Structure formats: structure tokens, C-alpha cells
Amino acid sequence: MGAPLTVNASRLLRRLDELGRLGGAPDGGVSRLALSDEDKLGRDRLVAWMNEIGLDVRIDQVGNLLGFRAGESDEAPVLFGSHLDSVRAGGRYDGAYGVLAALEVLQTLQEGGVRTRRPLLMAAFTNEEGARYAPDMQGSLAFVGDLSVDEALAVTGFDGSNFGEELRRIGYAGDFPCASVRPYACVELHIEQGPVLEKEGICIGAVEAIIGISWQEVTLRGAANHAGTTPMDLRRDAGLAAARIAAYLRDLAAELGPDQRATCGMIAFRPNVINVIPGEARLSVDLRNPDEAVLRQAEQRLAAFIQRVAAEERVEAETRRLVYVAPARCDPDVVAVIEAAAASLGLSCRRMTSGAGHDAQILARRFPTAMIFIPSRGGVSHSPAEYSSPDDLAAGANVLLQTVLKLAL
Ligand code: GLV
Ligand code: MN
Ligand code: MN
DSSP: OOOOOOOOOOHHHHHHHHHHHTTTHHHHHHHHTTTSHHHHHHHHHHHHHHHHHTTTTBTTTTOOOEEEEOOSOOOOOOOEEOOOOOOOBBOSTTHHHHHHHHHHHHHHHHHHHHHHHHSSSEEEESSSOOOSSSSSSSHHHHHSSSOHHHHHOBBBOOTOHHHHHHHHHTTTTOOOOTTTOOOEEEEEEOOOOOHHHHHHHHSSSEEEEEEEEEEEEEEEEOOEETTTTOGGGGGHHHOHHHHHHHHHHHHHHHHOOOOEEEOOOOEEESSSTTTOOEEEEEEEEEEEEEEEEHHHHHHHHHHHHHHHHHHHHHHHEEEEEEEEOEEEEEHHHHHHHHHHHOOOOOOOOOEEEEESSHHHHHHHSOOOOOOOEOOOOOOOOSTTTTOHHHHHHHHHHHHHHHHHHHHOO
16 A cells, blocks of 8 residues: 555645735734625635636635536535635634645645545635624525525625625625535534644544534613713613623623633623713623533523613613524544544544534534544634644645545545
8 A cells, every 4th residue: 555645735834824914914813804805815816726726616606615626426526625714813724724725635636636436525615704794604504505695695794794795896796506515525624723632632633513602792772971970870881781791601601511601702882982871882692502402591591691680770681693503413424534534644533522613513414524623722713823733734634635535435
């Protein structure tokens, strides 16, 4: 048996650098919000690379970028990829790594003259992050048919922009129909974004479960009034109510155990003036748990607390659901293929649960799906400090290559 085919790691790293400069900041961070000018630059670059290696490039109705490579048969394709968009001031690996590694795998197969029985399909899904438009995983939701194209195009962003208009503006409103491809299996390669692999000195994570996510927006309406003349007991302070809810999230997580996460990432006061009691406040709540029953319990406890605070502070409270994505189980057979691929390369591997959301958890609803993780330095992600070592980046791409070969041959 000869040495296994391996990717061109320096080309992968070079492209990661190049893509990281599109929307990049001097501190190494990246802001490539979905459908922004920076996202357009990233997409343009990726499409050029996809065309260079001879893929059949299609853009679907919600802007997902798809690159098909024919197989010896026209059976269902093996899909692999991730997303190009980032959070604001995020890192250069989240999403981009999985997309560029997919491209690298395909180029390696082209150069090696390797034909697979099944067709291969690389994908860069639109708006995985949800940092500009909710829901997150918007492109993959439309890809599997769980979000209609009309609903997707109608979404209003946190910045007031319209998804459909922005998609047209950047030139990525395609016509390839959503929900028209039924992959045989799906694989997403991603940085772990957490501390487990690094702490345990393990190279590869085979992801067998993905956390459930609940996003809500809470709006509180009180009465704006003078900060100096209004006695404390006569206030209807929407800002204070919001702050109490934000602080409660820590207690809520403590009540529900170590797997519960609870975060307030956005908060805004109106009129937002130093000497005015806020008349209105709006905050976001991100709740996560791998156990759906506990996640539902977290939502119920939060709702009860919001009612209590509204009564005590004499404000009106309104809650709007932005996202509910149930925890996902990965396909045991695809997980086993990933483990076998890592073993065939002599790489250490462990099974794990993802605490981040991923397109893979949407794909997993319909198609056999699993994920490959590599270590994140310090467990840091959604931050300019996000980093994974060149050796780990190369190892993950090689595991993806072997996994795809095993699934498609
Ligand atoms: C996306 O990265 C998320 O987990 O929110
Ligand atoms: Mn990601
Ligand atoms: Mn992310």
C-alpha cells in the first residue's frame, strides 16, 4: 500500500491568509458579515478559485455557493463545506477553514487524477453566523427545505437591511433551486472553538452531537424621564429591567448544570442618553443545551423571570423568538468513517459534542452527517485571537480528504 494522498497544506494556508485579509483587521480579526461588501469580496475570491479548478459552480436562490465535481456515476453526491461569513470582529478560521479545505480536497483529487464513484459537492452556505440576519444557518435551512426561499429573502437584519435586497446588491441572488439536492452524506470540517482537544492533546474530534440553540429578543418598555428629578421609587426603568434579565442568565445557567449556556450579547437603550432613564430597552438572549428537555426548561424559567421583572419594575415586556434549533445527533456511520480516516493517518481522535451551531446540524436533519474538529488555541473563537496551528489545519484537511474518499468511492 502506498502513502495516502495528502492535501497541499501550504496552498491551503496561503488561501486562508488571503481570505483572512478580505474583511480583515490589523489585529488579525475578520468582519465578514453575511451579504456585506466584505462577504462579496470573499465570495468573489472563492468562486474564482472554484472555477480555476474546473468545478461546475452554481449559486442557489439564497446565495449558497455550490461546486459540483462529477463522479463515475450519477448517484447522490457527497457534500462537504462550511460558511464564509463571520461574526463582527471574529476570527479567520471559523467557517473559512472548512470551505477552503473542501476546495483543497477537490484540487488534490483533480491533480492526483482521482475519480470517485459518487459526485462530490463543495458548499459555502450563506449566513451561518446569524450575526446580521436571524436565523443563523439560514442558507443550510433553505438548502434542506426547512426555510422557504420567500421567507429567507424577506428577513430583516439587525441593521434594518433586507436579506433579499442585499443578496441582489452583492450579485449573489442565484437561480439554482433550493431543496433540490439530496446528498448521500455530508461532512463539515471546522475548528473546535472550545478547549477540549487542546487540553487533552488530541488532534481530531469526531463530532457525534451538536448543541441546541434558542435565540430570543426581549423588548422592555417603561417611561423615559429625568435622571435627576425622578425619585427612585417612581421610575419605570426599562434599562434596569434589561440589566436584571442579563444578570439572571448567569443564575439560570447555574441552576441547570454545566452543559447549560446563557448569554446576553446585545443590549440597547433608548434614548441612550447619560441623564435620561431608559424608556425602552432591547436585549438578546442566546440559550444552549445539548439536551432538548433542559433547553426547553431554560426557556420556561427565563419567561417566568421576565414576567416577574416586568411586574416589579412596572415595564411592559415582549419576547420575540429569533431561532430555535433542536440539538442534533450526527450519523454514527459517518462518525465511524471519520474515526477510521483519522486512524489511517495515525492521528489521535476522540468523539465529542459541539457547543457551537453549525450548518451540519441542519443538514443532519435530512442526510447522514457528521463533523471533523481540530484544536483551537486556548479554546478561543468568535474573537480575533482565534488560532489553529498549521499542522492541525493540514491534519484536519487530510482527514476530510480520506473521509470523502471513503464515502464516495
Ligand atoms: C455560530 O457560530 C454559533 O454557534 O452561534
Ligand atoms: Mn462556524
Ligand atoms: Mn461562528
